[in-house]
Amino acid sequence: MRTRQENPARTAWIIVGGLLAAMVLLAGCGSSNDESTSGNELQKLGKGEGSLNLINWAGYVEPEWTKPFEQKTGCKVSPKVAGTSDEMVQLMRTGEYDGVSASGNATARLVEGGDVDPVNVSLVPNYKTVFSDLKNQPYNTFDGKPYGIPHGRGANLLMWNSDLVTPAPKSWNVTLDPKVASKNKGKISQYDDPMSIAEAAVYLKMHNPDLGIEDPYELNEEQFEAAVQLMKEQRSLVGEYWSEAEKQISSFASGDIQVGTTWQYQYFLLKGEGKPVAASPASQGFLPEEGATGWSDTWMISSEAAHPNCMYMWMNWIIEPKANAQVAEYFGEAPAQELACEQTENPNFCTEYHAEEPNFWKRVYYWKTPLADCGNGSEDCKDYNDWVQAWTSIKG
Amino acid sequence: MRLSRRSTILLRVAVGAGLAFIYIPLLVLGIYAFNSSRILEWPPPGLTFEWFPKAIESTARDAFWTSIKVGVAATAIALLLGTLASLAVARHRFFGRETISFLVVLPIALPGIVTGVALNNTFTQVFGIDLSLFTVIVAHATFCIVVVYNNSIARLRRMSSSFEEASADLGATTWQTFRFVTLPNMRSALGAGGLLAFGLSFDEIIVTTFTIGAGEQTLPYWIFSNLFRAQERPIVNAVAVLVVLISIVPVYLAYRLTREDAGDGVDAEATAVP
Amino acid sequence: MSRRLAKLFHGRPRLQVGALLAGPASWLVVGYLGSLALLLIASLWSVNAVSGELVKDFSFENFEALFDEPVYRTIIGRTVLIAALVTLTDAMLAFPIAFYMAKVASRRAKAALVVAVLIPLWSSYLVKVLSWRNMIGGGGLIDWALEPLGLDGPGFGNVAVWLVMSYLWLPYMILPIFAGLERIPDSLISASEDLGAKPFTTFRRVILPLSFPAVVAGSIFTFALTLGDYITPRLVSNNQFIGNVVFNNISNNLPFAAALALVPIVVMVGYLLVARKLGAFEHI
Numbered sequence: 001m002r003t004r005q006e007n008p009a010r011t012a013w014i015i016v017g018g019l020l021a022a023m024v025l026l027a028g029c030g031s032s033n034d035e036s037t038s039g040n041e042l043q044k045l046g047k048g049e050g051s052l053n054l055i056n057w058a059g060y061v062e063p064e065w066t067k068p069f070e071q072k073t074g075c076k077v078s079p080k081v082a083g084t085s086d087e088m089v090q091l092m093r094t095g096e097y098d099g100v101s102a103s104g105n106a107t108a109r110l111v112e113g114g115d116v117d118p119v120n121v122s123l124v125p126n127y128k129t130v131f132s133d134l135k136n137q138p139y140n141t142f143d144g145k146p147y148g149i150p151h152g153r154g155a156n157l158l159m160w161n162s163d164l165v166t167p168a169p170k171s172w173n174v175t176l177d178p179k180v181a182s183k184n185k186g187k188i189s190q191y192d193d194p195m196s197i198a199e200a201a202v203y204l205k206m207h208n209p210d211l212g213i214e215d216p217y218e219l220n221e222e223q224f225e226a227a228v229q230l231m232k233e234q235r236s237l238v239g240e241y242w243s244e245a246e247k248q249i250s251s252f253a254s255g256d257i258q259v260g261t262t263w264q265y266q267y268f269l270l271k272g273e274g275k276p277v278a279a280s281p282a283s284q285g286f287l288p289e290e291g292a293t294g295w296s297d298t299w300m301i302s303s304e305a306a307h308p309n310c311m312y313m314w315m316n317w318i319i320e321p322k323a324n325a326q327v328a329e330y331f332g333e334a335p336a337q338e339l340a341c342e343q344t345e346n347p348n349f350c351t352e353y354h355a356e357e358p359n360f361w362k363r364v365y366y367w368k369t370p371l372a373d374c375g376n377g378s379e380d381c382k383d384y385n386d387w388v389q390a391w392t393s394i395k396g
Numbered sequence: 397m398r399l400s401r402r403s404t405i406l407l408r409v410a411v412g413a414g415l416a417f418i419y420i421p422l423l424v425l426g427i428y429a430f431n432s433s434r435i436l437e438w439p440p441p442g443l444t445f446e447w448f449p450k451a452i453e454s455t456a457r458d459a460f461w462t463s464i465k466v467g468v469a470a471t472a473i474a475l476l477l478g479t480l481a482s483l484a485v486a487r488h489r490f491f492g493r494e495t496i497s498f499l500v501v502l503p504i505a506l507p508g509i510v511t512g513v514a515l516n517n518t519f520t521q522v523f524g525i526d527l528s529l530f531t532v533i534v535a536h537a538t539f540c541i542v543v544v545y546n547n548s549i550a551r552l553r554r555m556s557s558s559f560e561e562a563s564a565d566l567g568a569t570t571w572q573t574f575r576f577v578t579l580p581n582m583r584s585a586l587g588a589g590g591l592l593a594f595g596l597s598f599d600e601i602i603v604t605t606f607t608i609g610a611g612e613q614t615l616p617y618w619i620f621s622n623l624f625r626a627q628e629r630p631i632v633n634a635v636a637v638l639v640v641l642i643s644i645v646p647v648y649l650a651y652r653l654t655r656e657d658a659g660d661g662v663d664a665e666a667t668a669v670p
Numbered sequence: 671m672s673r674r675l676a677k678l679f680h681g682r683p684r685l686q687v688g689a690l691l692a693g694p695a696s697w698l699v700v701g702y703l704g705s706l707a708l709l710l711i712a713s714l715w716s717v718n719a720v721s722g723e724l725v726k727d728f729s730f731e732n733f734e735a736l737f738d739e740p741v742y743r744t745i746i747g748r749t750v751l752i753a754a755l756v757t758l759t760d761a762m763l764a765f766p767i768a769f770y771m772a773k774v775a776s777r778r779a780k781a782a783l784v785v786a787v788l789i790p791l792w793s794s795y796l797v798k799v800l801s802w803r804n805m806i807g808g809g810g811l812i813d814w815a816l817e818p819l820g821l822d823g824p825g826f827g828n829v830a831v832w833l834v835m836s837y838l839w840l841p842y843m844i845l846p847i848f849a850g851l852e853r854i855p856d857s858l859i860s861a862s863e864d865l866g867a868k869p870f871t872t873f874r875r876v877i878l879p880l881s882f883p884a885v886v887a888g889s890i891f892t893f894a895l896t897l898g899d900y901i902t903p904r905l906v907s908n909n910q911f912i913g914n915v916v917f918n919n920i921s922n923n924l925p926f927a928a929a930l931a932l933v934p935i936v937v938m939v940g941y942l943l944v945a946r947k948l949g950a951f952e953h954i
Contacts, residue, residue, distance in 0.1 A: 013492050016699050023522065023704045024711065053610055078611060090921030093722065096526065096610035109922075112721030240826070241908055246624030256808045369720065385719040388922065393741040395910055399774070399869050407774060410766035411783075417763070418790055418840065424811055425793075425801040439814070477694040484690035496691075497951055498942065499698050505890055505938050506706075507898015509913050510931045513920055514705035522708065538702055541694065570686070595792050601901065619796045620901075636797035643792035651785050 041120040041145075042301075042308050049307040051076045052314055055091050055100040057297070058083075058245040059265040059331045060151065065323040073317075075310035083243035084193045085367070092116070095304035098311045101151050103295040104139035105195055105367040109384075111142045116300040118145040123312050126319040129338045133358045139368060140298040148298030149315040152324070154333030154353075155287055155294035155364045156191070156199070159267050161258040162278040170280075171288045174259055176203045178233045185237045189248055189260025192241035194384070194391035195367055198293050199261065200227040200234075202365060206290045216293065217368040218375055224382045224390070231394045241395065252277060264332030282352050291363035328353070422640065429633040447634035454628075456635045459618035466529060466614055467597040470536035474593045475586060477537070478544025483578075486552035487560075503539035511539065512606030519607065528609040535607040536600060540593035547589030551582050591650040595643070615639070706935070713928035722922055732929035742915070746933055749912045752832050753896035757889045759836040764843040764888065769877075771844075772851035773859075784848075791841045799905050802834045806906060830906040835896045842895070843888035850884025851877070886950035893941060897934045 052075045054061060061079035070076055080097070082088045085106040092100050092115045102110060110116045121127045127149060134140075134150040141147065160169060165184065173180040175188050176199070190196055201216035204226055211223050219227060239257050242248040249266050251257040253275055262279075270277045280286050299318060301311045317323055319336055325343035328335035334355040335341065341350035354360035374381040382390075399407070429447060431440040478500075485496050503511055515535050519525055559581075563573040601616040608617060619635065622628040714728045736742045771783045790798070805811040812823040824830055854877060862872040900913030912934055919927040945951065 013695075016695055019696070019700050020704050020707070023700060024707050080610070086918075086921050089722065093921070094520070094527065094610070109720055109722060112718075113723060114721070238908065244624045250624060250629075254808055371720065383719045385717075385923065388919070389735070389739065392910065392915055392918070393739060395908070396741060396744060403869060404774070407766055407770050411770045414763055414767045414840075415786065417837065418787070421798060421801040421805065421837065422790060422793060424805060425797060428801070428804065477697060480690045481694040484686075484694075488686065488690075496694075498946065499703070500694075501890075501942065501951075503698075503702055505894045505942055507894065507913060507931075507934050507938075509898055509900060509916050510706070510709070510935060511702075513916070513924075513927065513931065514702075514709045517708055517712065517924070518701075518705040534701075538697070541698070599792070599795055601796060602898075616794055616796055619794060623796065623800060632797070632800075636794050639797075640789065640793045644789060647785060647788045647792055651781065651788070 040303075041118045042123060042312060043120065045123045045312055046309045048073045048075045048310045048313060050074055050310070051078065052099075052307050052310040053097045054079045054314070055082055055088050055097050057081070057101055057103075057265075058263075060101050060297075060327070062330055064330060065317075065326045069314065069317045069323070073310065073313045075307065075313060077314070083245070085195075086193070087243075089113075089115075092302060095302065097302055098305040098307045099299055099301050099314065101297050102148065102300050103297050103367045105369045105384075107139050107147065107298060107300065108142070108369040108371070110300060111147055115303055116147060117303045117305075118142075118147050119149060119301060119315070121146050121149075124149060124316045124319075126316050126321075126337065129321075130319060130336050131338055131355070133361070134296065134336055137296070139296060139366060148300040149319060150336035151297040151299055151318060152328050152331070152333040152336050153294065153296035153361070153364075153366070154264055154331070155292040157262050157264060157267055157279045157286065158288050158292070159252070159260060159262040159270075159277055159279045161252065161255070161276055163276045164255075164258045168278060169259070169288065170284065172199065172203050172290050172292075175237075175261070176200060176230060176234060177207075178237070181234065181237050184259050186239045187256070187258040188234070188238045189240050189242055189251060189257040189262070190234065190238050191261050192243040192395075194387040195293065196261070197224075197227050197231055197387055197390060197394075198365065198367075200230040202293060203290050204230065215368075215375070216365050217370045218381045219370070220374070220378070220380050221382070224386070228390045228394060235394060235396060268330075268332050285354065285360060285363070287363055291365065294361075294364035294366055296366045325349075328355075425633060426637050429630070429637040431630060431633070447630045448638070451631050451634035451638060454631055454635075455613075456615065456618055456631070459613040459615045462529070462612060463598050463615040466532050466536060467594045469533045470540050470597045471590050471594045473533070473537035474540035474544045475590050478541045478589065478593075479548055479582075479586065481541070482545050482548040482552055486549050487557060500542045500545050504542050508600075508602030509606075511535070512603040515603070516606040526609060527607055529612055531607045531609070532604055532612075532614070535603050536597040539600075539603070540596055543593045543596060544586065544589035547585045547592070548582055551585035552578075555581050588650050591646050595646070709928045709931065712925050713932055715925040717923050717925055719922075724924065732926045735926065736929060736933075742930070745910050745915055746912060748828070748909065749897060749934075750937070752828065752835065752911075753893045755832055756835045756839065756896045757892045759832070760840050760843040760892045761847075761885055761889065763836070763840060764847050765885070768844050768847035768851055771848050772854075773856075787841050787844050787848075795838065796901070798838060799834055799902050802830075802837065803905050806830050806833075827907050828909060831903050831909070831911075834902050834906055835892075835899065838902070839892040839895050842891040843885075846884045846888040847881060850881045850887070854880050883949035883952065886945045886948045890941065890945055890950065894934075894938055897937065 054077060056079050058081050061077060066077050066079075080091065082091060085103050088100050088102060089106050089109050091097060092110055093113065095115075100106070100110070100116075102116075130150055134153070135146070140150065158169060158172060158175070160174070162168070164187075165174065174184060175181050175190070181188065198216040201213050201219055201223065204211055204223075205213040205216065208226065211226055213219065213223050216227075240247070240251055242251070242260075245263065245266050248257070248260070248262060249269055252266070252270055253273065267277060267279050280288055299315050301308065301315070305311055318327065319340075321337055321339035321343045324335045324337035324340040325345075328340060329344055329346065329349060332353075334353040335344075335350070338356075341355060344350065346352075350356055370382055370384050370387050372379050372381055372383045427440060430443040430445065481496060481500065484490075485493055512535070515531070515538070516527070519527060519531050525531070555578075559577050560573050563577045564570075568576070599616060600614075601620060604614055604617055605620075608614065613621070615635075619632055622632050712724070713732055714730070716725045716727070716729065716731060717723065718725055767783075767787070771780050771787075775783060806823060806826060810823075816823055824833070858876060858880075859872060862876045863869075867875070898913050900911060900917045903909060903911040903914055912930065916927045916931050919930070
């Protein structure tokens with residue numbers, strides 16, 4: 001009698017277990033869900049769909065130029081601020097956003113992963129007057145096709161508390177040379193992203209020329225180990241690793257942090273609050289002597305965009321001379337649009353920010369996805385996975 | 397229990413210290429909600445009421461209602477499944493009975509990030525559905541089941557089945573017995589379980605991050621997005637204080653409900669968390 | 671209609687069980703366990719570094735990476751150690767409070783204390799951590815309080831994580847211990863006293879052993895919640911815990927994140943099995 005009572009329950013468990021196994025098999029052995037799209041660009045611009053979901057860096061989608069856009073096109077903008085390129089890539093892969101302001105260390109990954117479509121630049125009239133050294137670049141053009149609209153470009157800044165850090169630093173040694181940086185022990189703020197390894201590489205390019213570092217994102221074993229070692233030595237001096245801009249702002253404001261890598265967004269916000277912050281001045285080209293890592297950001301359209309027309313309208317709007325001038329002045333970066341230079345409130349803005357000087361940008365190393373292909377024939381450079389693993393080891 | 401005077405005093409001191417530990421950060425939070433400056437320093441330079449109306453008008457309100465919706469739906473599902481499971485385990489013997497208790501605890505015992513990633517993976521890769529409030533509700537219900545289950549099983553174990561047997565002897569069907577005998581006696585345990593489940597869902601952030609759709613925000617998610625924005629910080633503090641104040645009502649309700657059945661004193665087991 | 675159903679189920683307890691369990695079992699086993707199993711399988715895969723596409727070839731390379739690179743052992747060790755410390759701290763803090771509530775307090779005091787312990791549970795987790803971040807940070811309450819004593823605050827770091835986690839999970843420890851202590855009949859304690867035991871002996875030889883399963887029950891939550899958290903370490907320290915590394919790797923390397931996520935799963939399943947043996951499941 002007992003066995004008869006237990007059997008049906010056992011049968012039930014077996015059925016449930018079977019369902020479970022079926023589900024696992026289905027998922028495990030099925031083909032991958034994300035098939036790369038064949039790269040279809042929009043052929044014709046239609047009416048706006050009424051809303052737009054964007055992923056962007058802090059300070060890129062502000063009411064000052066977003067509200068006029070919404071009024072003009074009827075596309076209601078929902079921005080999502082992301083702190084790192086990794087976050088942006090992850091969000092784009094969900095397919096729930098229409099576009100992203102991608103830096104060079106995200107663009108290649110998005111294109112390879114089929115998450116973005118090429119841009120039909122004939123539908124973006126303002127593209128004609130974008131600076132020519134921003135077009136057809138390896139970080140925004142793939143297979144000969146343009147994959148995005150440039151937003152602007154800038155360099156990562158060295159920022160310090162002018163009351164506490166004297167004399168005014170001229171070099172990255174205040175955060176990267178253990179002997180000099182130890183004066184700021186516990187008060188250094190470093191960007192929490194594997195890309196920070198490139199900052200060490202830029203530093204070593206000048207101070208350790210024997211390593212032969214050319215491109216801080218194409219590092220062979222020896223060069224990579226040296227850069228990683230430098231960051232490991234920095235670890236004990238770092239007060240905080242930041243990825244949310246606001247987190248760094250509150251740390252500088254409270255005095256917990258007195259020097260570190262930052263973006264123009266934080267710098268101008270803190271200055272606006274009357275905090276004693278300073279960064280490399282225009283006379284130095286806004287850069288410490290070694291140069292700096294930087295970015296040249298591109299608006300890309302998702303291959304699964306629900307509102308492609310609104311996205312194209314946005315891409316055209318953001319390089320509208322007036323809007324791009326506002327964008328550039330708000331954030332503090334060089335505009336992408338030539339005609340924006342006539343629209344800036346500060347008439348010398350473009351000169352100060354070297355917007356029209358291609359040579360200046362040679363000292364700025366735009367973020368780029370590290371790949372095994374070194375570009376000079378050899379394939380032994382460290383790829384992005386190596387950088388991510390190394391960054392975990394550095395932080396400890 | 398008879399304790400010496402000295403022991404009683406020491407015990408009282410320990411309890412006082414413990415309560416102080418629990419409440420000081422909350423009081424500090426409360427004070428910051430009235431802070432007149434946006435920068436957090438101690439002691440605060442001045443006091444103001446301005447953040448509270450701003451909090452009520454801000455986008456926190458939409459997030460608040462979204463949280464309520466998710467909480468109610470998740471609790472309803474958890475109540476249903478938790479009650480069913482507890483009835484099965486308490487009143488019957490069958491193969492795999494022990495495993496149910498173990499299974500039910502898993503979603504809560506395993507790290508939130510594991511549950512979140514696993515469910516996200518299943519939703520997007522296996523079922524190919526978009527993330528939305530629905531997926532959040534499913535995820536929340538999964539770890540809320542255990543709360544309802546524990547509360548109702550504690551009650552069922554204490555309730556002798558002789559009432560149900562008597563009811564059956566008197567000619568009631570299974571459903572009638574359940575409706576007129578079992579359920580009324582379980583009511584307060586279910587109520588307490590439901591309230592605790594709601595509380596869990598309302599405050600959850602980690603699993604929510606992985607299962608929520610692009611345009612939606614629950615209240616914890618809203619708080620997280622605004623956590624570091626200097627302009628919004630005082631409003632976040634005010635929102636937090638409001639949430640604590642509002643939550644006193646359900647906590648008190650839960651406590652009253654569990655007292656009802658026990659008659660004398662608090663029913664300790666029914667308040668067992670989570 | 672309901673009479674028909676009732677006739678169907680009457681006298682067939684196994685059918686009743688089946689119907690009762692159908693819902694929860696499918697949800698939990700197929701839905702939840704299935705998702706976990708998928709994650710397990712994903713840990714055996716790898717990923718294309720650039721496109722992020724999953725490469726569904728089986729290999730153990732993720733686990734090898736976990737073993738070879740010493741930083742992961744450091745991170746796992748740190749997480750487990752802090753989880754254990756938090757559990758011990760909470761057990762020590764919770765016991766006096768729970769004991770007072772269960773055995774010493776008057777009826778009204780007991781009710782008030784229960785409510786007092788439950789209210790913080792309902793305050794937002796994030797906000798509590800933020801409040802602590804403010805208190806621990808430069809110029810915060812802790813520095814301000816320690817200044818006259820000439821001491822330095824702990825600052826952000828492992829100590830801060832331990833403090834904050836002990837704070838956050840304390841109610842989860844108090845309530846099961848309280849419930850467990852309440853179940854100890856007063857007559858047992860009186861008997862012990864009548865037999866001549868001093869209060870401390872009664873405590874040590876009667877109360878403690880009887881309430882131990884409840885303590886284990888509470889420890890399940892303090893341990894598990896600490897083991898998986900990544901938000902608190904991020905907000906009050908620069909150190910990486912298991913949850914942080916999993917979180918950082920989810921987007922570009924899901925298989926690796928899954929492999930690392932297996933560690934807390936294995937630890938917790940083991941912990942749960944031990945806890946069940948110790949009778950803790952009666953006290954959750």
